[in-house]
Amino acid sequence: MNKTNVAIVGLGTVGSGVAKLLLDHGDRTARHAGRTMWLKKAVVRDLNKPRDVELPDGVATDNLADVLDDPDITVVAQLIGGLEPARTIMLQLMEAGKDIVTANKALLAEHGPELFSKARELGRSIAFEAAVAGGIPIVANISQCLSANQITTLEGILNGTSNFIVSQMDRYGSAYDDVVRKAQELGYAEADPTMDVDGTDAAQKLAILAHLAFGATIHWSDIPRTGIDGLDPADLRYSSELGYRIKLVATAHQADDGLELSVAPTLVPLGTPLAEVRDAFNAIRVVGDAVGPVFYHGLGAGQMPTASAVVADLIDTAVGRTKITFQTLAYFTSDHPARTKQRDTDRLAGRYYLRLSVGNHPGALAKIADVLAQHEISISSVIQHENQPDQAGQQQTDPVPLVIMTHEAGEGAARRATEQIEGLSIVQGPVVRLRVKA
């Protein structure tokens, strides 16, 4: 039987999972690859650090040259996170003739064009299934399985940490900070979860998917994004009263005059598949003009789901499928013009949820409705509960929350109307404005 010698660089969470699959399940991998997938080297920074996997003698090394200079090693799983030294090591590996498999979305979102051009120049390939949505094989599905389609819409829950936090807030009515602490204890959130909860991670993944699905070359930082870090449990409660659940949704939609992109906490109708995505799961709904809607749901992160994607890529690369796909599809090449442009964010259309605090003034709602009307935004429903009498039976005069669901409106108009409402004297504090999925 043929043998492909594989190396891993970076033996952290994902790297250890990949090593386990290669070492413990050699038979199965050989059957699915038609060849032995042999783990020859694993490059670590510190040979003495305890690892999550037991390596056979001679496999661990702290010297990258052991991989670079070994012509028998043809495929390398590059599983160091962050931008540097990951970028430099990836370039060195390709210069040394290795094909690359990676899970590093931040690196691709930042340096994709450079790395892919270099790979093409050198006749190498880069596979990156694990970089988006972990165990859900969305990269292969868009690149190959749905290749007969023009994709028109892609929307998903791409960040498991955010989804875990929102699901917990929803289920237990807990405050954001308490849930983040719990998520950290359970290992669902990093010590510094900023990139997960502020929408950066989801935007990076969306930028990659938008490139695959629409040929868009948009930097993730140009995608308008709001995280879940400011979410108030009150909004989860009102949403559920209105028949919705709040999710951090990443959307790409091809409109006639450009691509609409956004990452934002969004009210999703209860009973629809995206609303039912719980805890650390991810999900993606893709609509193609031939296939119609296809929905994928699975674990978006974690050691073994992510390793599953890396090993599938290692096999695809070893057997030669990756090279064909890489040569056929001119992903991330600067010599191909972008096929679509990002649409002006102000023109994104959608429905909105607004929550504001108003004093107990007669006519408050009329004033607010009037501002919305000036921006041609009409109201679809309103929740305003009566103030409860306090314990002494006194009618409360505190400001009451007013929740308004609008009909469809442009993002620009909605933003300007919101600013104007915030300026009204009857309105106290900022207005919460969330998108509502159709």
Next chain:
Amino acid sequence: MNKTNVAIVGLGTVGSGVAKLLLDHGDRTARHAGRTMWLKKAVVRDLNKPRDVELPDGVATDNLADVLDDPDITVVAQLIGGLEPARTIMLQLMEAGKDIVTANKALLAEHGPELFSKARELGRSIAFEAAVAGGIPIVANISQCLSANQITTLEGILNGTSNFIVSQMDRYGSAYDDVVRKAQELGYAEADPTMDVDGTDAAQKLAILAHLAFGATIHWSDIPRTGIDGLDPADLRYSSELGYRIKLVATAHQADDGLELSVAPTLVPLGTPLAEVRDAFNAIRVVGDAVGPVFYHGLGAGQMPTASAVVADLIDTAVGRTKITFQTLAYFTSDHPARTKQRDTDRLAGRYYLRLSVGNHPGALAKIADVLAQHEISISSVIQHENQPDQAGQQQTDPVPLVIMTHEAGEGAARRATEQIEGLSIVQGPVVRLRVKA
């Protein structure tokens, strides 16, 4: 740009859809294939029959030799249904050096081993994404995307016609026959829907998937199967009262001592993804030991979803990916021993729903519980509504329906207990017995 000449044999529903995609979307297909996918010939039986697609001059022919004898045509979509002449034509095409793409699951379920051996012998490939679950790319997902996994469970709704019928019965409380007529009028069911509604079609698809996922070589006719053709609206009502929805579920589960396979109307808990699959949609849940659960949902049939899968396969074949997969994975080859055997059906474990008619005898439930206890089956819940007084206020003495949900029991024990219960004098008519999904 390179060009791959393609032919279609059989220009019915799916064939016309494939022709539309190739003719109307040449640019897109070329971009995804890195080459022009050129429809050179379409073989029909009757040149004068009106078609659903307009072909350029010279493309239609009623002479298969125009394809067989043209060395420029390298890939053929074989889209004739049924066993013959589909089988003979497929063999002729491969002898003539063509790689095959097909949607014909009945042909593969019946003659897979012969056709795949011949393809291997001749150095040809057969791609068959469209044969299972139409627009859901489950073949590629199992064969490639999840290749790092041992799949442990696969369960799905694989027949859109059955699902449409059950969904309609559920929603409107309609009788089976009425819904079948409606489904035929809407084009969701064939004039003769037997193979769809009696579980044959789902069993054929399950046999193919069980081969891909578990290396099982099991003839579809050996899979225990019950269709939805005998379903009574009363059981849909009681199920919903109990918190379930009835679906025609195809299941393959790898137990320690063999593979459990079945196709049967099954009570699926409300709120779980399979329960929410409506109308003509299909869905498949795959559990892998590394990736965990992955869920797919999409249109399982219809012209364009199926054509989407065929064209993806045409592209994969044209670029060379299919050949690699075909050579790597020894699907349907007699020289590879089956990796797993089917488990004795009597030992399948599961919970059951039983509905029976009992006369108004005191102690009836006790007698039935006693029979179940003799077979070591315990009861988890019971529904027995009181007889309603009739219009004259007279208490009815008609037999009343009694619904019993059991705890886990073996299929053999459940069957024997059911037979014994049917023999009790207090029980009238047959007992309805349905599986309940955990």
